[in-house]
Amino acid sequence: MLWIKAFHIIFVVTWFAGLFYLPRLFVYHAMAEDAVSRQRFEVMERKLYYGIMAPGAVLTVVFGLWLWLGYGIGGAWLHAKLVLVVALIGYHLWCGKLINDFKQGRNTRSHVWYRWFNEFPTVILLLVVILAVVKPF
Numbered sequence: 001m002l003w004i005k006a007f008h009i010i011f012v013v014t015w016f017a018g019l020f021y022l023p024r025l026f027v028y029h030a031m032a033e034d035a036v037s038r039q040r041f042e043v044m045e046r047k048l049y050y051g052i053m054a055p056g057a058v059l060t061v062v063f064g065l066w067l068w069l070g071y072g073i074g075g076a077w078l079h080a081k082l083v084l085v086v087a088l089i090g091y092h093l094w095c096g097k098l099i100n101d102f103k104q105g106r107n108t109r110s111h112v113w114y115r116w117f118n119e120f121p122t123v124i125l126l127l128v129v130i131l132a133v134v135k136p137f
């Protein structure tokens, strides 16, 4: 079980590397004014999303479900955590849509908007780790 938990945490870290960095790329992408910079951001965003974030997300969920259903670890804290995880998956998918909007030249949002957008995964991480470690209920 400890091996499964170790891999669960490894993939959480992998997923969050992207969840923190991709919206920062959106900030700079929204400020970019020349075609060469924009194309470079498109490549960076696509590789980060499909190469790091997507596998990180899928494997976090696989190992999390394994811990929950395979070892019967759970409780009210886990139900609260799952609600937050569903919100995080929604955020992840929204990032995919934003990548596409940039690619099609349809981005209408400012770099300031992306700076706020960037804060969401921080809040989720704080709450989820407290729920999983402290298990307050």
Ligand code: HEM
Pocket (backbone or CB within 6 Å): 005, 008, 009, 012, 060, 061, 063, 064, 065, 067, 068, 073, 074, 078, 085, 088, 124, 125, 128, 129, 132, 133
């Ligand atoms: C479907 C998604 C997920 C499921 C079903 C799930 C389930 C679980 C379960 C059952 C444990 C074992 C708890 C224990 O041993 O007491 C665990 C541990 C943990 N999970 Fe998740 N998890 C999921 C996603 C996440 C995400 C997205 C994060 C981070 C944001 C996360 C962070 C952690 C951490 C830090 C631990 C270690 C807690 C400890 O042992 O002290 N999990 N998870």
